[in-house]
Amino acid sequence: MKPYNLGIVGFGTVGQGIARLLATKQSQLQVNHGFSFRVVGIADPVKGMIYNPNGIPLQAALDAVTNGQRLEEADLGEPGWDSLKLIREGNLDILLEITPTNLRTGEPGITHLREALSQGIHVATTNKGPIALAYAELRDLAESRGAELRFEGTVLSGTPVFNLWRYGLACADIQEVQGIVNGTTNYILTRMAEGMDYEEALKEAQAKGYAETDPTADVEGLDALAKAVILGNVILGGQLRPEEVPTRGITDIQKADVEEALAQGQKWKLLVRVWREQGKVQAQVAPQKVDASHPLYGIDGVTNALTFYSDTLGTTTIVGPGAGSLETGHALLMDLLDIHRTLRQRGTR
Numbered sequence: 001m002k003p004y005n006l007g008i009v010g011f012g013t014v015g016q017g018i019a020r021l022l023a024t025k026q027s028q029l030q031v032n033h034g035f036s037f038r039v040v041g042i043a044d045p046v047k048g049m050i051y052n053p054n055g056i057p058l059q060a061a062l063d064a065v066t067n068g069q070r071l072e073e074a075d076l077g078e079p080g081w082d083s084l085k086l087i088r089e090g091n092l093d094i095l096l097e098i099t100p101t102n103l104r105t106g107e108p109g110i111t112h113l114r115e116a117l118s119q120g121i122h123v124a125t126t127n128k129g130p131i132a133l134a135y136a137e138l139r140d141l142a143e144s145r146g147a148e149l150r151f152e153g154t155v156l157s158g159t160p161v162f163n164l165w166r167y168g169l170a171c172a173d174i175q176e177v178q179g180i181v182n183g184t185t186n187y188i189l190t191r192m193a194e195g196m197d198y199e200e201a202l203k204e205a206q207a208k209g210y211a212e213t214d215p216t217a218d219v220e221g222l223d224a225l226a227k228a229v230i231l232g233n234v235i236l237g238g239q240l241r242p243e244e245v246p247t248r249g250i251t252d253i254q255k256a257d258v259e260e261a262l263a264q265g266q267k268w269k270l271l272v273r274v275w276r277e278q279g280k281v282q283a284q285v286a287p288q289k290v291d292a293s294h295p296l297y298g299i300d301g302v303t304n305a306l307t308f309y310s311d312t313l314g315t316t317t318i319v320g321p322g323a324g325s326l327e328t329g330h331a332l333l334m335d336l337l338d339i340h341r342t343l344r345q346r347g348t349r
């Protein structure tokens with residue numbers, strides 16, 4: 001079977017994570033899933049931009065960037081490419097869009113996705129910006145061009161959210177979703193409950209690499225907001241816009257609040273809630289006190305979790321990592337396989 005031509009746009013932590021998984025699991029993907037591929041292009045303004053129609057040797061590309069080399073210097077493909085040229089002229093079947101999230105403009109992700117989908121190129125992305133800000137437009141564009149759009153890694157990294165919803169919860173009527181979707185803030189709140197100061201806990205979370213480049217997005221609840229909007233619009237079919245969602249982060253939570261909650265057998269959690277009310281999808285991001293009867297009470301540290309409330313199953317909770325190189329790379333791998341399965345069902349592969 002003809003291999004898929006993959007293009008990787010964004011070769012940072014997550015881009016390298018999926019490259020590592022593709023390199024190490026190549027034969028498993030082929031033998032167990034009938035998925036064969038070659039990565040024909042990689043475009044990243046910092047790591048380098050190359051094109052090779054025969055397939056870029058991924059391990060060599062990873063070694064080059066680990067050694068601080070730009071990809072062009074490693075002689076693994078033609079130089080002179082950029083992300084848009086790769087999408088327009090690279091003969092791609094699937095784009096892996098892994099550029100950093102911008103929650104204000106959605107760029108450069110939105111432009112990359114529009115460009116790819118309008119050409120019928122399938123897309124797997126971990127970029128929260130385009131899905132939070134322009135999901136309906138991108139979904140409709142994909143549908144009109146026969147392209148598949150997947151974004152498992154935008155919420156809970158590789159811990160299955162959209163795959164669980166699409167397959168495991170098919171036909172369940174989901175009334176509400178609640179989640180702990182930001183590892184940095186959950187880590188800080190957990191460490192504060194163990195006696196640490198807010199500032200000290202934030203520093204530790206940054207040192208461990210959990211926080212976004214600018215931790216404001218984490219502690220002010222903006223990263224959680226993006227995920228709330230994605231969950232509300234995708235799973236509940238809402239039309240939420242980030243600016244309309246009441247959002248509070250954890251910066252107001254004092255050590256005394258944490259201690260008081262503990263004395264009452266409660267814990268503070270930054271909870272995301274999306275639900276239906278009078279036919280309209282609503283969302284909220286706010287710190288809340290939960291007691292031991294709440295499904296998310298036991299979720300501590302950097303771990304994320306999401307609870308679905310449905311007519312058939314009552315509560316279903318999925319717990320797992322919400323960030324990380326291989327963890328988010330795993331989401332892209334699941335997206336690739338899901339695109340492949342869908343195309344097979346359609347009879348186009």
Ligand code: HSE
Nearest residue numbers: 182183184211212323
């Ligand atoms: N900074 C985010 C977190 C990473 O702490 O969960 C994933 O979006």
